[in-house]
Amino acid sequence: DEIKIGFLVKQAEEPWFQDEWKFADQAAREKGFKLVKIGVPNGDKVLTAIDNLSAQHAQGFIICAPDVKLGSAIVAKAAQYKLKVMSVDDRLVDGAGKPIDSVPHMGISAYKIGEQVGSAMAQEMKKRGWKMSEVGAIRLSFDQLPTAKDRTDGAMAALVAAGFPKANFINAPQAKTDTENAFNAANVAITQNPKYKHWLAFGLNDEAVLGAVRAAEGRGVKSDSIIGIGIGGSQSAMNEFAKAGKTGFFGTVLISPKRHGYETTLNMYQWIKAGKSPDKLTLTTGMLMTRDNTAAVRKEMGL
Amino acid sequence: MMSNMPSGGAGRRRSRSTSVSYLEFKQIGKVFPGVRALSDISFQVDSGRVHGLLGENGAGKSTLMKILGGEYRPEEGELIIDGQVRSFGRSREAIDAGIAIIHQELQYVPDLSVMENLLLGHLPSRFGFVSKRAALKQVGAQLQQLGVDIAPDALLKDLSIGQRQMVEICKAIFRDARIIALDEPTSSLSHQESEILFRLVRELKAKGKVLIYISHRLEEVFALCDSATVFRDGCKVADYPRLADITREELVTRMVGREIKDVFGYQPRTQGETRLEVEGMSGRKLSEAASFSVRGGEIVGFFGLVGAGRSELMQLVYGADRRDAGEVRIDGRPLKGRGIRDSIESGLVFCPEDRKENGIIGCLSVSENINISCRRHYRQGYFFVNDSSEARTAEGYIKLLRIKTPGRQQKIRYLSGGNQQKVILSRWLAEQDLRVLIIDEPTRGIDVGAKNEIYSVLFEMAAKGVAIVMVSSELPEVLGVSDRVVVMCQGRITGELRRGEANEQNVLSLALPAGKTADRAAA
Amino acid sequence: MTTTTQNVPGKTMAKSKTGIIKYLDEYSLILIFLALFALLSFSVEYFFSLDNMIGLALSVSQIGMVACTMMFCLASRDFDLSIGSTVAFAGVLCAMVINQTGSIVTGVAVSLLAGAAIGFINGVVIAKLRVNALITTLATMEMVRGMAFIASGGQAVGVSNTAFFTIGNTMILGIPSPVWITIVCFVVFGIMLNKTVYGRNTLAVGGNPSASRLAGVSVERTRIYIFLIQGAIAALAGIILASRITSGQPNSAQGFELNVISACVLGGVSLMGGRATISGVIVGVLIMGTVQNAMNLLNIDAFYQYLVRGGILLTAVLIDQLKQREEND
Amino acid sequence: MTTTTQNVPGKTMAKSKTGIIKYLDEYSLILIFLALFALLSFSVEYFFSLDNMIGLALSVSQIGMVACTMMFCLASRDFDLSIGSTVAFAGVLCAMVINQTGSIVTGVAVSLLAGAAIGFINGVVIAKLRVNALITTLATMEMVRGMAFIASGGQAVGVSNTAFFTIGNTMILGIPSPVWITIVCFVVFGIMLNKTVYGRNTLAVGGNPSASRLAGVSVERTRIYIFLIQGAIAALAGIILASRITSGQPNSAQGFELNVISACVLGGVSLMGGRATISGVIVGVLIMGTVQNAMNLLNIDAFYQYLVRGGILLTAVLIDQLKQREEND
Numbered sequence A: 001d002e003i004k005i006g007f008l009v010k011q012a013e014e015p016w017f018q019d020e021w022k023f024a025d026q027a028a029r030e031k032g033f034k035l036v037k038i039g040v041p042n043g044d045k046v047l048t049a050i051d052n053l054s055a056q057h058a059q060g061f062i063i064c065a066p067d068v069k070l071g072s073a074i075v076a077k078a079a080q081y082k083l084k085v086m087s088v089d090d091r092l093v094d095g096a097g098k099p100i101d102s103v104p105h106m107g108i109s110a111y112k113i114g115e116q117v118g119s120a121m122a123q124e125m126k127k128r129g130w131k132m133s134e135v136g137a138i139r140l141s142f143d144q145l146p147t148a149k150d151r152t153d154g155a156m157a158a159l160v161a162a163g164f165p166k167a168n169f170i171n172a173p174q175a176k177t178d179t180e181n182a183f184n185a186a187n188v189a190i191t192q193n194p195k196y197k198h199w200l201a202f203g204l205n206d207e208a209v210l211g212a213v214r215a216a217e218g219r220g221v222k223s224d225s226i227i228g229i230g231i232g233g234s235q236s237a238m239n240e241f242a243k244a245g246k247t248g249f250f251g252t253v254l255i256s257p258k259r260h261g262y263e264t265t266l267n268m269y270q271w272i273k274a275g276k277s278p279d280k281l282t283l284t285t286g287m288l289m290t291r292d293n294t295a296a297v298r299k300e301m302g303l
Numbered sequence B: 001m002m003s004n005m006p007s008g009g010a011g012r013r014r015s016r017s018t019s020v021s022y023l024e025f026k027q028i029g030k031v032f033p034g035v036r037a038l039s040d041i042s043f044q045v046d047s048g049r050v051h052g053l054l055g056e057n058g059a060g061k062s063t064l065m066k067i068l069g070g071e072y073r074p075e076e077g078e079l080i081i082d083g084q085v086r087s088f089g090r091s092r093e094a095i096d097a098g099i100a101i102i103h104q105e106l107q108y109v110p111d112l113s114v115m116e117n118l119l120l121g122h123l124p125s126r127f128g129f130v131s132k133r134a135a136l137k138q139v140g141a142q143l144q145q146l147g148v149d150i151a152p153d154a155l156l157k158d159l160s161i162g163q164r165q166m167v168e169i170c171k172a173i174f175r176d177a178r179i180i181a182l183d184e185p186t187s188s189l190s191h192q193e194s195e196i197l198f199r200l201v202r203e204l205k206a207k208g209k210v211l212i213y214i215s216h217r218l219e220e221v222f223a224l225c226d227s228a229t230v231f232r233d234g235c236k237v238a239d240y241p242r243l244a245d246i247t248r249e250e251l252v253t254r255m256v257g258r259e260i261k262d263v264f265g266y267q268p269r270t271q272g273e274t275r276l277e278v279e280g281m282s283g284r285k286l287s288e289a290a291s292f293s294v295r296g297g298e299i300v301g302f303f304g305l306v307g308a309g310r311s312e313l314m315q316l317v318y319g320a321d322r323r324d325a326g327e328v329r330i331d332g333r334p335l336k337g338r339g340i341r342d343s344i345e346s347g348l349v350f351c352p353e354d355r356k357e358n359g360i361i362g363c364l365s366v367s368e369n370i371n372i373s374c375r376r377h378y379r380q381g382y383f384f385v386n387d388s389s390e391a392r393t394a395e396g397y398i399k400l401l402r403i404k405t406p407g408r409q410q411k412i413r414y415l416s417g418g419n420q421q422k423v424i425l426s427r428w429l430a431e432q433d434l435r436v437l438i439i440d441e442p443t444r445g446i447d448v449g450a451k452n453e454i455y456s457v458l459f460e461m462a463a464k465g466v467a468i469v470m471v472s473s474e475l476p477e478v479l480g481v482s483d484r485v486v487v488m489c490q491g492r493i494t495g496e497l498r499r500g501e502a503n504e505q506n507v508l509s510l511a512l513p514a515g516k517t518a519d520r521a522a523a
Numbered sequence C, D: 001m002t003t004t005t006q007n008v009p010g011k012t013m014a015k016s017k018t019g020i021i022k023y024l025d026e027y028s029l030i031l032i033f034l035a036l037f038a039l040l041s042f043s044v045e046y047f048f049s050l051d052n053m054i055g056l057a058l059s060v061s062q063i064g065m066v067a068c069t070m071m072f073c074l075a076s077r078d079f080d081l082s083i084g085s086t087v088a089f090a091g092v093l094c095a096m097v098i099n100q101t102g103s104i105v106t107g108v109a110v111s112l113l114a115g116a117a118i119g120f121i122n123g124v125v126i127a128k129l130r131v132n133a134l135i136t137t138l139a140t141m142e143m144v145r146g147m148a149f150i151a152s153g154g155q156a157v158g159v160s161n162t163a164f165f166t167i168g169n170t171m172i173l174g175i176p177s178p179v180w181i182t183i184v185c186f187v188v189f190g191i192m193l194n195k196t197v198y199g200r201n202t203l204a205v206g207g208n209p210s211a212s213r214l215a216g217v218s219v220e221r222t223r224i225y226i227f228l229i230q231g232a233i234a235a236l237a238g239i240i241l242a243s244r245i246t247s248g249q250p251n252s253a254q255g256f257e258l259n260v261i262s263a264c265v266l267g268g269v270s271l272m273g274g275r276a277t278i279s280g281v282i283v284g285v286l287i288m289g290t291v292q293n294a295m296n297l298l299n300i301d302a303f304y305q306y307l308v309r310g311g312i313l314l315t316a317v318l319i320d321q322l323k324q325r326e327e328n329d
């Protein structure tokens, strides 16, 4: 029988998932199996997608669930259809919030990436010789999305660990996750805190941080007084690095869509084909990509 | 051209060569899905003359006018203007050809000013900018000249129905159209307003326009028209090149297809006990609390000029508007509550004057419109409708009142006005315990035949002991049908006259505001 | 007067279409759907299989339930954008109450009541205070979504009582329970629309509110009921969803309202009120689900799925419109 | 005719309110806004500062531009859900064309044309083919969003020509260019609505389409123009947004359409057509922006923001409604 593998992601339109799919496709081409890509923005869609996979006789699927608490439902549904499951990016948990060990996982915790952002900012601050008391840190929050909350919490924890005063965090909630809403939220944050000389900006993704950087620049803050670090290494970040002059968008934590896309799919393929079950847990790391090391980091990440 | 005249022997007496033939319909036919609205209609209208178009409801008069106005394309036949065959795809083309139609359904934009409504589609502008001040001034002057008492900057929605109708008429005059068709223009005009209209029509005639006049009020037709064509069921049944030659009775017979000697057909009845008592009714639009009573079997006509507050009073009685004070008693018992439902449960029902807005539910079938209220009498298990009983009821009333419809499932909006009115009457006749019927303008826009039928329904109901209140702005109707006439003026009841005492003179004098009587008489 | 009174027939039927053609006309959308279905069955592998049919039915089960009540809502010339939020809130609430009390019945009941209460508030504001329905329900949409987030702290609420999961995951005669519930909804609301006073009143209110009022229909009460029932059914959908995904999620069912409204309008429910059929709504729901299902089977790129979805929606209403135009002109 | 011309106005005003009261009545929403504004100025730190005012103005600049054309659209009894997608698509397209040709003028022109074309298609389908506006624009919303994704491959499109950024980032007299453009839009469309034949025809078409058609107004043409201009202005908003954030992002402006429509309806534009004022729309836009701004300044929890937004929306229309009811009864 033809091998068919599903790859379900929570935000199909996001560049990150597009890249994952791209690399998964690459694996499918190389090994000659069929890959079914479905976007699953909510719990209902997840179940529909699994039904759909079973209907077309897939043998297994990889999933980045819109909510990790869907774990039990996904596992149950997969068992019902005898489909193999792996999770990617976000690790599935059960009703009590415990990670589900039976599902092999590859990824990096959202909190961890956040921590990387935080420590990178701390390091860069030190390098620039800023006094921490003069620095305001804008947290572009979108707490409606659990991942977003974990990421920003991680960044805050790392900054605090590096001695950053808690009082200097400014929460800027975005109404939507796009750049314009981040811009407006950050603008207010800056207005409220004229006392700071320097600014940090972090958030859910590159687009959010970009909004904050644009807002600060628009308010006359010099680019070298801003350190914005995004997450994802998307085109938005690349665009910033491609600009002639330095901008406040200092860097982005790049996670490898190649490993997440290519390797998981390959693992699943071998699991189905040869019964070789993948490692229960593979943790990847992100890498800080800045204007100076773009090419090198991308190469290392297999892009 | 003469050979195209299919009928109307009288026409040959006149010498045609002297007058210019302006507008000619030639074998026009029009089909709607399931209904043939017009077939083989041919006649012509000369300039400087007023041509009457007569016929029952649904005869196809308005449809023909819509063809003239470019709204519908006829399937058959052609339209000849000034010897040229014309065909309009859109209203605009007809307007540009000098045609103005005053529609039966008022066509205005409520939130725009009188000026803008008058000039709609032709707003004077420079580089796309409306020259508002100049337009207001000009329109004001023109209205003044026409003797129409309306401010050009008032919003249409703030005008009375009659004034809205005047605006419609002025619209046609302002466009300086050569061919003007008036489709039942007086159906909601007061007496004075009608007079203004007649004067305007005569002036237009003197200017050599082609005028088509549609009305169900034969006295108007006789007063205004030079010639006439009679339709029945979409066919031309008669052509009268000289209206003066024939009698009213003959015309009615042609229209209806049967003889009607007396439209009202008043039948005296024995009257029972007092059924409806209204005491101290007051609401915002009434200037004085109103009290009146009606006996079982009695028909009380309410007369007044437009805006006298009759409709408002009836709505208060029915519970459709909020009462400030007042009590309604039926057979001596006060109504249980103040809402519409309470009135209906107690056997008090109301037919509103604006059929389209408040009467019919256009997108539903005739059957639905009949059964909407009375279905509660035969619902099953509280919730479920009883389809067979409803069908029986609907079919019964369609037959009883001779409602012209392809079937009970036809959407009511495709019925003619008279037939719609009969459907709404059926809605209330179907009530099991009907005691009081209030009917507001029962025959507005309705043909003589149907009028006659509606009156006979009213008499039948009265004979069964129902108390009937009939609000009407048509004096002959009020005098012809009622056992008693109540007159209102400016929000209060000004008098009451029994049948026999009531005549045109004394009713009108009660209806006119005190200060204005002399003025009006002079005019 | 020499008038030739040639033909005065009652009313000659112009082109009385034969029965079949008329039938075809009326059910054109059903035919479109059947054609689409047949086409997909032949051309798309696995499409016409039992598994896939069940999957398809499951995927539209939530939309189907709420489309029934949305049909009433649109038919009465109203509009409800708050249902997606209600679905999410009901799911969260149900999960939380079950966790607190340990009783599934209590959880479900509280949730249904809350849904009905939301609907009731919508109804009162719209019918009694006469605020525009679009704005009212846009506001409640935001507020109810906010309540879902606040109640859950933004996190999915897992349910510890596993018996809860059976509500949405039982197979009866080989068909999953949510599908059965949806079928029951179609039947019940179909009968309500066509056979009950309430259904008839709904159409009357949509057709002409002021005429209905004068004819003794309690317009306000009817409208309030419509919203109330809609709220309750949205809550039911939320409970079933929560049961299926084994947790109440505050950010679920976003954009749900537009899907439901699309399905209804596709199914010929007039946004101008007064026109609705249950068969149309069923077809509307099925078209929406089928298209999505086939796209997934065909593995169509996520970006192109937008194009296809939009295109299908447009084509379906266009065909329906052209047909109707022919009829009206 | 000796008609006593005592009272020329349409009808003796039943209770002719004195000038001031009437004025207050008519501008109640403006007063509500001013009260809100004053309250916030006193109670919220930094609210009434130049910086914050500029920030506020910037945050509503996109919504403001498109609200102008949405006002026409709603006033003519239409509806447009596709504008958010158009904003995103125009931004992406503009960035791509500039990158390809190196010419900013070309990029902007192509983008505006594309927006106008989308609007034109909407208009033709709605006005000529008479498909329901909600469904049509829901379909084009999906399709245009899909096009934005496809064109960009789902990625933000950076612009290499930095001169482009000046469009949205220049200060003129201390006020940023997007705000100026929005002000210009308010002025231009305000004049268009009140002073031009096109504006009056729009109101006429919305107030009574058949009366307008019979009076010779080309209803179809007017409606098509309305959509066309709306598309072009949405594209303009997209270009300016792209310039402000220095890249064209395919997933920007989601939910934008509901914000714009809310602003208009808040500003008293009737969804039943025929009624609109530019002052109302400006206030509507400002209320929306002010509330969001103040919530951020007050650091209100994201979850509670939903409640506040919904609550404010509801309160504003409720007050307006109660006032109108008083007037009408």
Ligand SMILES: Nc1ncnc2c1ncn2[C@@H]1O[C@H](COP(=O)(O)OP(=O)(O)OP(=O)(O)O)[C@@H](O)[C@H]1O
Pocket: B032, B033, B035, B036, B037, B055, B056, B057, B058, B059, B060, B061, B062, B063, B064, B104, B414, B415, B416, B417, B418, B445, B447
């Ligand atoms: N749009 C339509 N669709 C179907 N049937 C129609 C339509 N318009 C009119 N009809 C039918 O065509 C016939 C002619 O109607 P028309 O309105 O011309 O009558 P009329 O002579 O003006 O009557 P009235 O005196 O009541 O105004 C009627 O049977 C009517 O039901």
Ligand SMILES: Nc1ncnc2c1ncn2[C@@H]1O[C@H](COP(=O)(O)OP(=O)(O)OP(=O)(O)O)[C@@H](O)[C@H]1O
Pocket: B157, B158, B159, B160, B161, B285, B304, B305, B306, B307, B308, B309, B310, B311, B312, B313, B353, B473, D011
């Ligand atoms: N739609 C309306 N807009 C403004 N004023 C109105 C409207 N309808 C009625 N009025 C006014 O309300 C008052 C009472 O009107 P009402 O309709 O009760 O009078 P009526 O005697 O029944 O006359 P009509 O023949 O017009 O029905 C009048 O001053 C009238 O001008």
Ligand SMILES: [Mg+2]
Pocket: B061, B062, B063, B104, B183
């Ligand atoms: Mg007529």
Ligand SMILES: [Mg+2]
Pocket: B310, B311, B312, B353, B440, B471
């Ligand atoms: Mg009246």
